[in-house]
Amino acid sequence: MRLSKLRLLKCPRCGFPLLFSAVIRWNDNGTICERMMPDLRAVLLEAELFNDLFERIEEKMGISISHLVFEAQRNAAKEVIDGVLNKFPFFLGRVGYNKKLVVRVFCDVALVTGQSFAKTVRYRPGREGEALIRNPYNRELMAAIILGAFESLEQKPFEHTWMEIDGDDVIVITASRDKPEVSERLAVRLPPLKPGNLSYPRCRICRVPSELSYLQWKEEDGIIMDTRRNVRMAFLDGYTPTTVFRELEKELGEEIYPVIVKAQKETTHRHLDELQIITKEDRMSPRGNRGIYEKVLAPLPLLGQGNPVALQHDDGYLRVTVENPYNEHLLAGHMAAVFEAVEGLESEVEWENPDPLTVVFTVHGVSRSIDT
Secondary structure (H helix, E strand, C coil), X not given: CCCCCCCCCECCCCCCEHHHHHHEEECCCCCEEECCEEEEEEEEEECCHHHHHHHHHHHXXXXXXXXHHHHHHXXXXXXXXXXXXXCCCHHHHHCCCHHHHHHHHHHHHHHHCCCCEEEEEEEECCCEEEEEEECCCCHHHHHHHHHHHHXXXXXXXEEEEXXXXXXXXXXXXXECCCCCCHHHHCCCCXXXXXXXXXXXXXXCXXXXXXXXXXXXXXXXXXXXXXXXXXXXXXXXXXXXHHHHHHHXXXXXXXXXXXXXXXXXXXXXXXXXXXXXXXXXXXXXXXXHHHHHHHHHHCCCHHHCCCEEEEEEEECCEEEEEEECCCCHHHHHHHHXXXXXXXXXXXXXXXXXXXXXXXXXXXXXXXXXXXXX
């Protein structure tokens, strides 16, 4: 299926899509949100992270969790779109021809967030629709996002199938009577956020943090690339992992969490190795390991993953306090990997919550078995 190439209007200074910078805001508390919905947060992640993470959990536990992930993602997407369409004057998007304009916006959002290239093929409001999907960060999770968006727009459940046209994947959605019972258990919870006082160097034109200039949009493919290491990135909702983990704990118990922590630890190690973030100059600096920790943890707020407000360390010991963490188990794996990379020690990590919006991670070295 041949389609005309879509070109985004981009900031002439930093290259960020202007549509994106008009909708997304980097806050001073370690979070990223949509300007009209300050309580709904997004995170910037490697596009393969969720794929790798959930595959590792399935392999370790010997069960499929794809249905849980799908329903959590569908509910998160619906929550995000409801946050817009439930407000004046945007609720008019649910009326008449306006629905088709909203569907066009859905496709643009998929592209600017790096989730996929999407193009409407056919849409009959209230009944069915078809869209070409290229390069989804995850095909079934992309389907869940689409269903959630249409369930918000049409205010009724939908189901989906896939077909192929001229070698391209096309998703077909149709109105349905109800959703799976498990979907109700995977409702998204939106915790409040702590205020902060962070500041970033920003583009003078679009006000996006300048430190993210390594991101490159390939709009014809629906892909965002981290040009430093040629890795695909995506802006995703900040709730799906926590929602899925909550349900897994109910079904499988707390033994799922070491699997989650280990999977994130391996991902962070790969990230640090690819970027060669920790240099010989860092290790020889008079500031020592503290300077390295500050350098490695500084990007967390830019990724929307939380605000590291305190750091303590000593030989074989690290403690980091993070406000507004997007997921404490994934951040625990991240902290453990950072410690191992800096100290050259295998580690154990634990954490506590002095309040519902703060996590204190403590990492201890257990042996000298990692090459530094």
